[in-house]
Each structure stands twice: as C-alpha cells, then as structure tokens.
Amino acid sequence: MSLQLWLSLLAICALGAMSPGPSLAMVMQNTVGGGRLCGVIAGMTHALGVGLYAGLTVLGLAAVIVHQPWLYRVVTWGGALYLAWMGIQALRASGGGGFSFSDQASDWRRAMRDGLLVALGNPKLIVFFVALLSQFVSADLSAAGRWSIVATATLVDGGWYVLVALLLSHSRVLPWLQRHAAWIHRLTGIVLLGLAARVAMG
Secondary structure (H helix, E strand, C coil): CCHHHHHHHHHHHHHHHHCCCHHHHHHHHHHHHHCHHHHHHHHHHHHHHHHHHHHHHHCCHHHHHHHCHHHHHHHHHHHHHHHHHHHHHHHHHHHHCCCCHHHHCCCHHHHHHHHHHHHHCCHHHHHHHHHCHHHHCCCCCCHHHHHHHHHHHHHHHHHHHHHHHHHHCCCCCHHHHHHCHHHHHHHHHHHHHHHHHHHHCC
16 A cells, blocks of 8 residues: 555544534543543544454455445344433433543443444444445555555544543543533433434434
8 A cells, every 4th residue: 555545544544533413422421430441441442343344344344344234234223222321321321410520430341332332333334334435445445455455544533532531531621521410411311312213314
C-alpha cells in the first residue's frame, strides 16, 4: 500500500471514529460513571470490535453481507436492542441524582462488555467497512497490506476514544460532570434510546 493511499485510509478511519453516535455516548457514560479506567477500557474494547470488523472486511465480509442480507439485519436489531437497554439503564440511574463511584470505579467488566457489544452491534460500522474500507482491499493486496488496514482502523478508533476518556476524566472536568450527574444520565439515556430507534428503523 502506497503512503498516499494509507493517508487516505487514515483520514477516513479518523473521520469515522470522531463522528458522534452510540460509541461516543457509551464511552462518555462509562467514563463519567465509572472513572478513567472504565472509560479507557471501554474505548480499547470498542477498538477491538472495530478491529474484528476490519479483519472480517479484508477477509470478505462485503461479499457475505451482499449475499446474506439477513445477517446484516440480525446485527442491526441486536445492536438496536442493546442500545435501548443501555438507554433505559441510564434513565433509571438518573433518579439517583449522582454517580456512585465507589460501586462503579471497579466495574471494568461492564465497561469491557459495553465497548465490545456497542462496536459489534453498531450497523454504522458494518456500512462503513463494507462501503468504504473494502475499497482499499484488492485481489493483489499483500497480507501485510491487508493487516495494515486492520491495524490502522483499530489503533485510530482506540486512540480517539481513549483520548475522549482521558479528557472527560480530567480533574477539572470530572467534578463538574459529577455535579450535573442526573441531567447527564437523562441526556445520555435519551440519546441512546433515540439512536436505538434510528438504528431499528434503518
């Protein structure tokens, strides 16, 4: 892969990672609710999900989706249901009026689960990889070139969401977020439910 082509890939992956959506809401919820560690773990496991989709794309996911559209629908509905569940949990937490850091700070397993499942259940990622990333894969592309695509998509996604987690957990930002915890829970819950509805409606 030429440097110019790789820079185009890098730009597309960065724009895809930075676009607002359920992934950003999920990382924010885990960071503000569970602290820096949970946010970073959520961002890193989300990147693993992205890397899995990128790997499947270079191995032929595009052809599978085209010939088996039911597979895309299954992932879409699964993602919508999980986003709706997360939204309901956020709205229920808003009644508490704050974040229980003592209970959530060590909940890295939930952060890991959220990061991976939101990535795997996000149909936007499937469309992104099938429509855009697959354009960088050709029949004569070497194995090193294929895995450079996977590595680029994974590292860009992970780097962006880890940065988001670090910024949100900054000592000057986190106290303000904690003071407005109830409203942040409500806003996050509404956003997640809205995204779930949007995903379900295609």
